[in-house]
Amino acid sequence: MSRGRKKKSTKKRKKSLTPLPLVQDVRLPPEPAWPAPNWFAPTVHSVLGKADILLEASTPRAVEQTTAELLGAELYRVINGHYDGPEFANWFKHLAAAAGRDGRAQTARLLRGMTMLGPPHLAPHAEAALRGSRSHLPDWLRDPMKVTAAGDLWQIRDAYGSRIAIIATYRYPGEELPAAFLFDLETGTTPVALVEPGLFDDVEQAVEAWRSAVGDTAKQAQPVPVRSSDRLQPLVQLDMDETFIRGDETQAAMNNWFRVARRVHDLGVATTERGAALLPPALDLYRDFDIEPMATGFTDWYRDRHGTEPDTEAVAALATDWMEGVVPQVWHSISPTRVEAQLAMFADDWVPEDPLTGLAKALFPQWVRWHGEQSELPEHLVNHAVTTATHDHRVRT
Structure with missing residues (x-):
């Protein structure tokens, strides 16, 4: 096989997104003609x-x-x-x-x-x-119960940067103080995954629940106000499409399966009514990226570190897999989820006997280290990620 690095990709590809409609009057669609599923x-x-x-x-x-x-x-x-x-x-x-x-x-x-x-x-x-x-x-x-976005928006990220929470406040009928809805997102997956979302009494309660769910890498994480639409890009890329059901979703994710889409819609309505649409347009994460800056940055670092040039095609192949389908905000993240996803792609999408596969896998631990340094991660987190990248403990068949 000539240097064509991969088998046909099995990565789930997310369709190009359009924003949820902001109209309030929706004509009821016709009921499906086919029999209902047994469940x-x-x-x-x-x-x-x-x-x-x-x-x-x-x-x-x-x-x-x-x-x-x-x-x-x-x-x-x-x-x-x-x-x-x-x-x-x-x-x-x-x-x-x-x-x-x-x-x-x-x-x-x-x-x-x-x-x-x-x-x-x-x-x-x-x-x-x-x-x-x-x-x-x-x-x-x-009376119709209208839940409206109150306007306060916060983002909080774990140390690796790929577990991202967006917290938005909403006003419920009859309640003086707004409640806080936690959109808990794992952006190291393709597509973005919903993890432990939920409704809380206030922002502080939502933050504490998120830290507890994430664990050690979130203990020091602090929420920051959302002032620009860029911080909401991960939320826009979340697609509540059953095509992407993996089967390992949490109970919290399924409790909020319908409500997440509604609360995103409510957020879009509120910001538009205030004259400043805050939700950014969705990106096509399979087309809207350029591997050259990342490939060049890694190549320069590798040359300085090791005194030799990495294989150009292997670097390009790594950069493509690493960036494709992933929110730009986390391109430098080396969370365990991100590293394990790449290891899975080596197993599922790459041709084992192709020499390029071996070259890319050999480069991968250094690839992870470079990204960790770009993220200015603590050394112990970088070392943990590099160890994961070096020793793939998944069962091989």
Whole structure:
């Protein structure tokens, strides 16, 4: 094989994104003609059977949170079970229709919660089903419950720089103080992954929850105010598309599967209404990058460090894999997630017998060290990443 380094890539490629629509009136799409997947009926029955817990909720925020947990519990079972493929959007519609037919007070509250957390293309289905159940709602839930972005935005990153949290505040009906929603993102994966998102009483509580979830590399991390759209690029690149379900998502991620898209939409609406659209346009992470600066920087460093030139094609191949599909903010990150992802690509996407594969793998530990130095990481974190890059402990077949 002539220097063509790789097999056909198995990396999941993210489609080119367009911003969520900011219109409020969404025409309901026609219902699908094909039969519902086998898992729809038991999961819908389970949600409706557990809806009694909503009668204990005493605020709109509590209704939304409980609804998120009810739906998330079933989605989590779906991705961890043997089902015939997720169709979360259609499941949301089926659940709304079933709750509308149910007619009990608790299922009316469920529908209200679904109108609050459902993204723009799904919430109208819950609203339509709710119209026949309004007599069962208490006065404090009768009016449409509008959750609005309050305007405070913070970003916090771990020491490696690829685990990024965006914290945004939102006002709930009837509550004087805004709540904080944590968008917890792992940007070292392709595509960006949702990790431990959630709704909290305030920013301080969200920060502490995030630090606890991330661990040692987040202990010293401090939130900084978001003043420019660039800091929100990782959030825009998050795509709640079932195509990218891996099966190892957390319970928190599934609890917030629908709500994350809705809160991003609400954020876009609020900033646009204030005359300054803060959400940046999404990038095509498979095209909007240039390997030359990174390849040149590494080559110069390697020459100075070792007195020899690295293989040009191997460096170009490494740079392409390292940058492709990854948010530019974390191109220099050497988090364990980033390093392990590259090791997986060596195994899955590269041709073992191609000499270029051997050259690239031999360069990889130095590649990691260079990026660590560019990030000005503490030496112990750089050494840990280099050790991971040197010793691939994954089982080889």
